[in-house]
Amino acid sequence: MIRLADIKKIYRTTEVETSALNGVSLTIQQGEFVSIMGPSGCGKSTLLNILGLIDSPSEGEYYFGDLEVAKYSESKRADIRKGNIGFIFQSFNLIDELNVFENVELALIYTDMKSKNRKERVMAVLEKMNMTHRMKHYPQQLSGGQQQRVAIARAIVNRPKLILADEPTGNLDTKNGEDVMQLLTQLNEEGTTIIMVTHSPHDAEYGQRIINVLDGKIVSENKLKAF
Amino acid sequence: MIRLADIKKIYRTTEVETSALNGVSLTIQQGEFVSIMGPSGCGKSTLLNILGLIDSPSEGEYYFGDLEVAKYSESKRADIRKGNIGFIFQSFNLIDELNVFENVELALIYTDMKSKNRKERVMAVLEKMNMTHRMKHYPQQLSGGQQQRVAIARAIVNRPKLILADEPTGNLDTKNGEDVMQLLTQLNEEGTTIIMVTHSPHDAEYGQRIINVLDGKIVSENKLKAF
Numbered sequence A, B: 001m002i003r004l005a006d007i008k009k010i011y012r013t014t015e016v017e018t019s020a021l022n023g024v025s026l027t028i029q030q031g032e033f034v035s036i037m038g039p040s041g042c043g044k045s046t047l048l049n050i051l052g053l054i055d056s057p058s059e060g061e062y063y064f065g066d067l068e069v070a071k072y073s074e075s076k077r078a079d080i081r082k083g084n085i086g087f088i089f090q091s092f093n094l095i096d097e098l099n100v101f102e103n104v105e106l107a108l109i110y111t112d113m114k115s116k117n118r119k120e121r122v123m124a125v126l127e128k129m130n131m132t133h134r135m136k137h138y139p140q141q142l143s144g145g146q147q148q149r150v151a152i153a154r155a156i157v158n159r160p161k162l163i164l165a166d167e168p169t170g171n172l173d174t175k176n177g178e179d180v181m182q183l184l185t186q187l188n189e190e191g192t193t194i195i196m197v198t199h200s201p202h203d204a205e206y207g208q209r210i211i212n213v214l215d216g217k218i219v220s221e222n223k224l225k226a227f
């Protein structure tokens, strides 16, 4: 379903050139649950952004299904993302001008769902994340973990076939974190492909394998379960 | 050194009134290392913001040393904070228009340090946090964990006698997280009072006691070590 071939990503600032990804090759089957781990700054979010078509690589190829998308423009990438990819950002990226309900509903705006069905779907997912009691609040009126849960709700509400999660439990207590991992496991059992960056060795083990990144390269892999 | 007496905090929005803190009483001795735990949304950041004089309570008293500060104005609270309190925010709160070096140096601007000494002090603390290689970068060019480490550097550079840390390892891998906990432990051994909110039971155990919060109240306490 997804294949990266010798992907490189170089960030250039006026002062310095940073090689964030140094030649990453990776294949992920449809329906897999893969965890990605590695030290701070080693390239995990950069890798996830490229997988999620948020960003494009400097070199290399990216096969998303049958399409080779590495050189796609922003608008072509956005077209593929809608309906196919749900992204949980490390820093949430909620929209300050919209309340919780509207933030989640935004993910359904481009679908052909009727307004009544959209609203029911948003309510269902907010209930799953225990965030209905805050749905008229704005992001800046929420706790860190509440913002994270809204970001998760937004990523799953359109039932995408691929979910990319960048440290989805980083701001959550143990119980809320467990609920999120159970949710991702359930979605995976229903067929959703999950690629999750995590610093938690405990959460990483919900996947079928763990990919270890260091200095912009994949250095090793642990196979946890048969896929 | 610090005493809260029946502290309440109520947030009012147009739609709803949220009782974030429901009567919190707490005494923390100078030189203690206290951990605070509790589920997402239970009031930990709100409590820390009041302790750090970032915010003021709706009711109750706050004795900071000999001063009763609960009703102090923003500018009087800011005066006390400078030089006394270092704050590591849950969402970092770095200044986008300043690079890493300048963000950390900002914490020393109100001191009477000479420019040369300021710069040496900033370099020393960036080295401690392994962030010198990024010091000319801007916050939006950093990984999540790198932003967190800059936030920590900024909180400690002025050697405050009180450090408030809101989930300081939430975006860090195990190794970097351990380094941060060792650093806080060392500062505490040198006499700094540390109040740390954490979701990690492992990190919480670096303190001498753990305070458990639920629905805006302190519900229990675990004494880990003699103080």
Ligand SMILES: Nc1ncnc2c1ncn2[C@@H]1O[C@H](COP(=O)(O)OP(=O)(O)OP(=O)(O)O)[C@@H](O)[C@H]1O
Pocket: A134, A140, A141, A142, A143, A144, A145, A146, A171, A172, A173, B011, B012, B013, B018, B019, B020, B038, B039, B040, B041, B042, B043, B044, B045, B046, B047, B090
């Ligand atoms: N500015 C605000 N306006 C309205 N409600 C607020 C505001 N800030 C916080 N709250 C509410 O107060 C409660 C406590 O928030 P707080 O940020 O202290 O939680 P927390 O314990 O730090 O949670 P987390 O572990 O998720 O960071 C939450 O229910 C939150 O929605």
Ligand SMILES: Nc1ncnc2c1ncn2[C@@H]1O[C@H](COP(=O)(O)OP(=O)(O)OP(=O)(O)O)[C@@H](O)[C@H]1O
Pocket: A011, A012, A013, A018, A019, A020, A038, A039, A040, A041, A042, A043, A044, A045, A046, A047, A090, B134, B140, B141, B142, B143, B144, B145, B146, B171, B172, B173
């Ligand atoms: N826009 C940018 N400009 C310049 N450098 C960048 C930019 N974004 C990221 N980097 C650099 O690329 C490297 C990889 O960043 P990335 O965000 O992928 O790390 P990460 O593995 O997700 O780290 P963390 O665990 O701390 O979130 C880092 O050294 C970072 O400073």
Ligand SMILES: [Mg+2]
Pocket: A044, A045, A046, A090, A166, B143, B144, B145
């Ligand atoms: Mg990251």
Ligand SMILES: [Mg+2]
Pocket: A143, A144, A145, B044, B045, B046, B090, B166
């Ligand atoms: Mg908080």
